Amino acid sequence: MNILLITIISLCAIGVLSAIILFLVAKKFKVEEDPRIDTVCELLPGANCGGCGFPGCRGLAEAAVKADTLDGIMCPVGGATVMEQIAAALGREVVAQAPKVAVVRCNGSCSNRPRTSKFDGARSCAIMASVYGGETDCSYGCLGCGDCVSACQFGAIAMNPETGLPVVDDEKCVACGACVKACPKMVIELRNKGPKNRRLYVSCINKDKGGIARKACSAACIGCSKCVKECAFDAIKVENNVAYIDFNKCKLCRKCAAVCPTGAIKLVNLAPLPPTPPAPKAAPAQPAEKPAAN
Amino acid sequence: MLKSFKIGGVHPPENKYTAGCAIQVLPTPDKVIIPLSQHIGAPATAIVQKGDKVKAGQVIATAGGFVSANVHSSVSGTVLDVAPVKDAAGLLKPAITIQVEGEEWADEVVKTTKNIDEFEKEEIIKAISDAGIVGMGGATFPTHVKLSPPPGSKAEYLIINGVECEPYLTADHRLMLEKTNEIIAGIKLVMKAIGVNKAIIGIENNKPDAIAKMQAATTTTMGIDVCPLKVRYPQGGEKQLIKATIGRSVPSGALPIAVGAVVQNIGTIYAVYEAVMLRKPLVERVVTVTGESLKNPGNFLCKVGTPISKLIEAAGGLPEDTGKVIGGGPMMGRTMINIDSPVMKGTSGVLILPESKSARGEMHPCIKCAKCVSACPMGLEPYLLATITEMTGDLERLEKEKIMDCIECGCCMYTCPANRPLLDYIRLGKGRTGAMIRNRSQKK
Numbered sequence: 240m241n242i243l244l245i246t247i248i249s250l251c252a253i254g255v256l257s258a259i260i261l262f263l264v265a266k267k268f269k270v271e272e273d274p275r276i277d278t279v280c281e282l283l284p285g286a287n288c289g290g291c292g293f294p295g296c297r298g299l300a301e302a303a304v305k306a307d308t309l310d311g312i313m314c315p316v317g318g319a320t321v322m323e324q325i326a327a328a329l330g331r332e333v334v335a336q337a338p339k340v341a342v343v344r345c346n347g348s349c350s351n352r353p354r355t356s357k358f359d360g361a362r363s364c365a366i367m368a369s370v371y372g373g374e375t376d377c378s379y380g381c382l383g384c385g386d387c388v389s390a391c392q393f394g395a396i397a398m399n400p401e402t403g404l405p406v407v408d409d410e411k412c413v414a415c416g417a418c419v420k421a422c423p424k425m426v427i428e429l430r431n432k433g434p435k436n437r438r439l440y441v442s443c444i445n446k447d448k449g450g451i452a453r454k455a456c457s458a459a460c461i462g463c464s465k466c467v468k469e470c471a472f473d474a475i476k477v478e479n480n481v482a483y484i485d486f487n488k489c490k491l492c493r494k495c496a497a498v499c500p501t502g503a504i505k506l507v508n509l510a511p512l513p514p515t516p517p518a519p520k521a522a523p524a525q526p527a528e529k530p531a532a533n
Numbered sequence: 534m535l536k537s538f539k540i541g542g543v544h545p546p547e548n549k550y551t552a553g554c555a556i557q558v559l560p561t562p563d564k565v566i567i568p569l570s571q572h573i574g575a576p577a578t579a580i581v582q583k584g585d586k587v588k589a590g591q592v593i594a595t596a597g598g599f600v601s602a603n604v605h606s607s608v609s610g611t612v613l614d615v616a617p618v619k620d621a622a623g624l625l626k627p628a629i630t631i632q633v634e635g636e637e638w639a640d641e642v643v644k645t646t647k648n649i650d651e652f653e654k655e656e657i658i659k660a661i662s663d664a665g666i667v668g669m670g671g672a673t674f675p676t677h678v679k680l681s682p683p684p685g686s687k688a689e690y691l692i693i694n695g696v697e698c699e700p701y702l703t704a705d706h707r708l709m710l711e712k713t714n715e716i717i718a719g720i721k722l723v724m725k726a727i728g729v730n731k732a733i734i735g736i737e738n739n740k741p742d743a744i745a746k747m748q749a750a751t752t753t754t755m756g757i758d759v760c761p762l763k764v765r766y767p768q769g770g771e772k773q774l775i776k777a778t779i780g781r782s783v784p785s786g787a788l789p790i791a792v793g794a795v796v797q798n799i800g801t802i803y804a805v806y807e808a809v810m811l812r813k814p815l816v817e818r819v820v821t822v823t824g825e826s827l828k829n830p831g832n833f834l835c836k837v838g839t840p841i842s843k844l845i846e847a848a849g850g851l852p853e854d855t856g857k858v859i860g861g862g863p864m865m866g867r868t869m870i871n872i873d874s875p876v877m878k879g880t881s882g883v884l885i886l887p888e889s890k891s892a893r894g895e896m897h898p899c900i901k902c903a904k905c906v907s908a909c910p911m912g913l914e915p916y917l918l919a920t921i922t923e924m925t926g927d928l929e930r931l932e933k934e935k936i937m938d939c940i941e942c943g944c945c946m947y948t949c950p951a952n953r954p955l956l957d958y959i960r961l962g963k964g965r966t967g968a969m970i971r972n973r974s975q976k977k
Contacts, residue, residue: 359893363961366957369960370622371623371870373623446625
């Protein structure tokens with residue numbers, strides 16, 4: 240009985256003593272932290288995807304509290320709603336940012352881009368890219384092993400077995416940029432989602448000269464500059480034999496897509512222009528894609 | 534008991550079909566493509582322009598940094614273009630394309646009247662540097678850098694790599710048989726350049742004729758020994774060769790000079806001889822073209838820049854059952870998808886494997902049999918390195934597991950009963966870990 244008592248009393252004493260020590264230590268070494276960081280942190284989705292460019296959600300919270308404006312700070316997962324809440328909590332202005340989405344800039348489906356070799360190593364884009372230019376004659380396009388699919392934490396990318404290319408789900412994509420980083424060929428780009436999810440872009444990054452690019456892939460951008468001449472808004476540039484459309488300048492007039500001889504300009508949720516009747520020469524080829532969710 | 538490295542290694546079928554084929558001179562092609570980056574380090578900078586006339590042996594691109602090498606024209610003719618050309622992997626790489634006209638050598642390529650003993654140390658290294666010599670075993674590290682040890686380190690041994698442990702390849706073997714005296718002269722020059730009086734020529738025991746010939750040639754010379762070695766891959770790996778010949782282990786992360794050794798390949802030694810004694814830069818090399826189905830496999834002396842397709846033509850044309858064309862040997866070589874790409878300074882062989890031999894087996898899950906661990910000559914755990922890279926990508930862990938020590942010899946993958954693509958993942962992990970380490974040291 241005595242032993243039991245002694246044990247209980249001594250254990251309690253140790254407990255109380257430890258509590259006092261812990262309390263004192265916690266007091267002495269307390270890290271002063273802005274309480275607003277916790278508030279902001281709670282508002283964030285907690286995905287810790289790093290898509291904002293900060294080390295996790297807390298990183299963004301610290302930056303948001305420290306910075307004078309919320310300009311340049313954006314949680315791609317939470318989007319505008321979360322940013323509004325954060326702005327309200329911190330008493331700052333909301334800086335509107337156009338929502339973005341990942342787009343796959345390659346049209347090299349199995350039918351457009353014939354396979355000329357077979358890679359029998361580990362199925363990983365990073366490994367394939369470190370060994371050679373890929374299974375087709377186009378050494379710029381999608382390698383099709385799906386590194387982007389495994390990089391996406393939101394299940395927004397899937398490989399289309401028919402085309403062999405990844406497809407981004409607009410609804411699920413939060414534009415965190417993980418796929419952009421994972422792609423060794425830099426095929427994926429974050430672009431403005433566009434009004435009502437309508438957008439267009441050059442779905443090719445092949446820098447080879449026109450003939451070589453066309454030989455490797457029937458839907459390659461050949462750098463012919465027809466789209467540049469057609470564009471009334473100075474939104475298109477051709478550099479290194481490949482066209483690029485600036486999404487901030489593009490007004491979605493679709494004239495570029497109508498003149499593109501290879502159909503490399505992809506329309507998303509946009510119907511192609513009807514063939515222009517007063518065409519001076521033979522009617523330009525129409526892009527074959529139907530408006531579909533990317 | 535023959536000498537060998539102590540841990541790991543495998544013994545793949547040797548298949549040295551071309552060991553008895555004397556070196557043939559390949560006729561100069563109509564057009565050569567000379568890449569600007571034929572070495573490890575910064576690419577060379579082109580100093581000729583489209584339309585320029587060049588002579589064979591003339592410098593057409595100068596070293597782009599300390600770890601870099603000059604590039605010379607291998608032919609005389611007109612520069613067609615200075616523009617990127619698709620390399621063996623199908624990627625665009627800067628190169629100089631030259632249309633061959635005549636066979637005129639640059640004026641400075643003349644045989645020297647000097648004796649080997651009359652050369653000064655600096656003179657030899659300067660000649661090697663001017664000649665753009667790089668390690669010709671495949672690693673293509675600029676030789677003049679290797680021969681200028683960092684201050685504070687002292688070379689004791691020169692080790693000559695005549696091992697040629699890669700199956701199929703016989704270029705070094707033939708050089709040892711046909712250019713014995715030139716190689717001995719080259720060894721003397723390199724010994725002088727690094728100030729050592731002891732050289733060891735390591736040769737695998739499957740080349741008894743080369744061992745006998747080298748031994749006969751070195752009986753009268755002081756300080757050069759021939760060391761027959763056990764046939765075991767990767768006996769010719771730098772660290773393995775040092776262990777086998779002088780019994781010293783190069784510490785993790787250190788260079789061979791840390792244990793007083795400098796290793797040079799037979800091909801490199803021959804190039805040194807030509808550079809110093811004949812004033813001839815590195816513009817041609819011996820390439821083994823071999824394979825089971827090839828009609829006339831052989832060893833060809835060809836100009837740097839010769840399209841690989843010309844070599845294959847000379848060896849009887851591409852067989853119908855070709856599965857892979859490999860640049861180098863079967864263990865460390867890389868598959869080429871563009872056979873119009875040129876022979877480079879580091880191209881030791883072109884191996885044409887039939888479909889039945891080249892295809893990888895079906896992959897299965899790892900059964901943790903640890904065969905790869907026993908086979909690894911660096912004492913690493915290949916399955917672990919591959920799994921970490923594949924699953925978590927934890928680079929710090931990879932660094933701790935010494936992934937940077939991997940010599941990419943491929944023993945692990947060769948021995949794996951489940952056909953795991955171990956080296957694929959290890960190379961990826963090694964590349965990423967190396968980048969992380971470089972970033973970290975830059976920040977400091």
